[in-house]
Each structure stands twice: as structure tokens, then as C-alpha cells.
Amino acid sequence: MHVIDGHSHIGNDTFWKNVGDIQEYLKNLEKKGISEAFIMSVACPTIERNDQKVSLLIHGEKNIENDHLRIIKNKDGSITKELIKKNDNPYKEANDLIYNIVTNNSSPIKLNYVPLIHPYYYSYEDFISNLKRGAKMFKIHGIAGGVLPDNISDEFFEMIESLGVSLIIHTDYSKTNDLQMSNSPDAWLNRLSKYNIDVYLAHAARLSENAISTINQDSRYMVGIGPDLLLSRPGRNYIDTNHYLETCLEKFNINKMIFDIDYPWNIISNQDYSLDWDSIDRINSLLSKNEQEIVYNKNIEKITKGKEVRK
Ligand SMILES: [Zn+2]
Numbered sequence: 001m002h003v004i005d006g007h008s009h010i011g012n013d014t015f016w017k018n019v020g021d022i023q024e025y026l027k028n029l030e031k032k033g034i035s036e037a038f039i040m041s042v043a044c045p046t047i048e049r050n051d052q053k054v055s056l057l058i059h060g061e062k063n064i065e066n067d068h069l070r071i072i073k074n075k076d077g078s079i080t081k082e083l084i085k086k087n088d089n090p091y092k093e094a095n096d097l098i099y100n101i102v103t104n105n106s107s108p109i110k111l112n113y114v115p116l117i118h119p120y121y122y123s124y125e126d127f128i129s130n131l132k133r134g135a136k137m138f139k140i141h142g143i144a145g146g147v148l149p150d151n152i153s154d155e156f157f158e159m160i161e162s163l164g165v166s167l168i169i170h171t172d173y174s175k176t177n178d179l180q181m182s183n184s185p186d187a188w189l190n191r192l193s194k195y196n197i198d199v200y201l202a203h204a205a206r207l208s209e210n211a212i213s214t215i216n217q218d219s220r221y222m223v224g225i226g227p228d229l230l231l232s233r234p235g236r237n238y239i240d241t242n243h244y245l246e247t248c249l250e251k252f253n254i255n256k257m258i259f260d261i262d263y264p265w266n267i268i269s270n271q272d273y274s275l276d277w278d279s280i281d282r283i284n285s286l287l288s289k290n291e292q293e294i295v296y297n298k299n300i301e302k303i304t305k306g307k308e309v310r311k
Pocket of ligand 1: 007009202262
């Protein structure tokens with residue numbers, strides 16, 4: 001069976017213990033018989049530039065315009081802060097890294113390039129160059145980018161709509177954190193509703209009952225269902241469940257779910273950061289062959305094939 005990982009990350013994340021290492025990733029995909037993947041930068045990339053370590057975008061709590069900074073740690077230990085500017089995609093270097101991996105890939109696993117974009121800082125040229133690189137889907141990570149969906153311009157969504165590409169959007173849930181709740185699936189679906197944009201909502205839209213019913217009925221939307229062990233922990237979803245995978249399968253129509261690993265966030269638990277590669281075995285035990293086919297390749301192929309663009 002052709003199995004596609006719909007969403008995993010490569011690179012160093014400023015706030016995450018595990019590094020996304022392409023060799024480790026490919027080795028484990030091969031072991032599990034997974035033959036294709038959509039890969040993207042980690043959410044909050046730190047890159048090495050000459051003798052510097054650069055966190056490409058760090059935000060404060062307020063998410064006002066001058067609250068988004070590039071933090072450069074120089075060789076002598078000093079720190080330089082640069083304000084992120086309009087028309088300047090802060091993630092360009094992280095995207096280049098992913099694109100180079102995809103271009104130079106000699107493994108038997110097919111890799112697809114997914115650029116990370118920031119809805120406040122982007123340029124039309126950047127979109128076009130990423131399309132020329134073969135991107136069929138763009139990633140938005142609201143929390144890492146300090147993004148409030150309600151503050152994104154109409155122009156941004158209109159551009160995505162006119163290009164006919166899909167978005168993959170991280171969704172959040174928290175009982176206590178306002179910024180996380182600003183990036184809830186409900187907030188995103190509300191902001192997206194007037195646009196003809198296909199959207200892949202990560203983390204099963206945190207099992208929001210509102211979102212589940214919208215997604216099941218609306219042909220624009222699908223969900224990723226990983227990483228199931230982490231999301232089985234308390235406080236991660238609107239519905240508290242320690243049977244996350246079973247709850248996803250019970251709540252979403254089969255033609256709405258996409259298999260994704262979310263490497264290197266595919267950890268056993270908040271206490272144990274070792275990686276889990278067995279979600280495919282758990283899903284296999286819960287689905288018929290026909291259903292597996294839909295979740296492993298048909299749905300992701302549908303959402304990444306591109307839309308007829310407006311004239
Ligand atoms: Zn992810």
C-alpha cells in the first residue's frame with residue numbers, strides 16, 4: 001500500500017528538545033514501509049549562519065507589529081535583535097534548507113516540499129518562487145509565529161486563493177493560554193470561511209465539536225490525526241480522551257482524515273521524549289484495508305492536487 005506521511009518537520013526548533021534529522025526520519029519511514037512524505041521546517045527554526053545561531057522569528061506575548069524579532073546569537077556570545085519587516089519572509093533560510101533536502105534526496109522515499117509562511121510577513125515574489133519550487137501546500141504555525149488569525153489581512157488569503165494552493169495550519173487548544181486559544185480550530189475556521197481555500201488542519205482540529213461538524217460537512221477541509229500518543233494526554237483537546245485515535249475515527253468521516261507523523265513531535269509522552277514510530281500499526285489495527293488506503297494516500301493527494309484558480 002502507498003503510505004504518505006502528510007506532515008513532518010526537519011531542522012532545529014528553538015523551543016523543542018528533539019531535532020528533526022532527515023537521516024533518522026528517512027530510516028524510520030523505510031522501516032515502516034512509508035514511501036512518501038510532505039516535509040517542512042520546524043515551527044520555530046534556529047539556523048546556523050556562518051558563526052551565528054539565528055532564531056528566525058521570536059515573538060512576545062502581545063503580537064503587535066514590533067513584537068516579532070529575529071534573534072542572532074553572535075560568535076562572541078552577544079545578541080543582536082532585528083525587527084522582522086513586511087515583504088520579508090522570515091523563514092526563507094529554513095525553507096531553503098527543506099528545499100535542498102528535497103532536491104538532493106536520493107532515498108527511495110519521495111519527498112515533497114512544504115514552505116513555512118508567516119501571514120504578516122511575506123511577499124508575492126516569495127509565493128511565486130515557492131510555487132516554482134513545486135510547493136502544493138504552505139504551512140502556517142500560528143503559535144510559533146505569534147499570529148492572531150483575526151489580524152491577518154484579507155489580501156493574504158486572497159493571494160492564497162488566487163494561487164490555488166492549500167494551507168496546512170497548526171491548531172491549538174488550551175484551558176489557560178489566550179494566544180493558544182486565538183489559534184484554536186474554531187478561530188481559524190471562522191477566519192477562513194469566506195475563502196475558497198483547501199485547508200489541512202493539523203492535530204484533528206483538537207477535537208472541537210464545532211470544528212468536527214464544520215469539517216465533516218465542508219469539502220474544503222481535512223484534518224491530520226497525528227501525533228496520537230502526545231494528543232492522548234490530558235488537556236490537549238476540547239474532548240479529553242486517552243483514546244485519541246479511536247475518538248478521531250469515531251468523530252470524523254473517513255474521507256476527512258490524513259495520516260501524519262509530525263516528526264519530531266511524535267513523542268511517547270510529555271515525560272518521555274523518545275520517538276514513537278508505531279502509529280501506523282495502531283491505525284492498521286483500527287481500519288479496513290479500504291479505509292487505510294483513504295487515510296494513507298487518497299485524502300492527502302486530494303488536498304495537495306491544487307485548485308482551479310480564479311480568473
Ligand atoms: Zn507539526
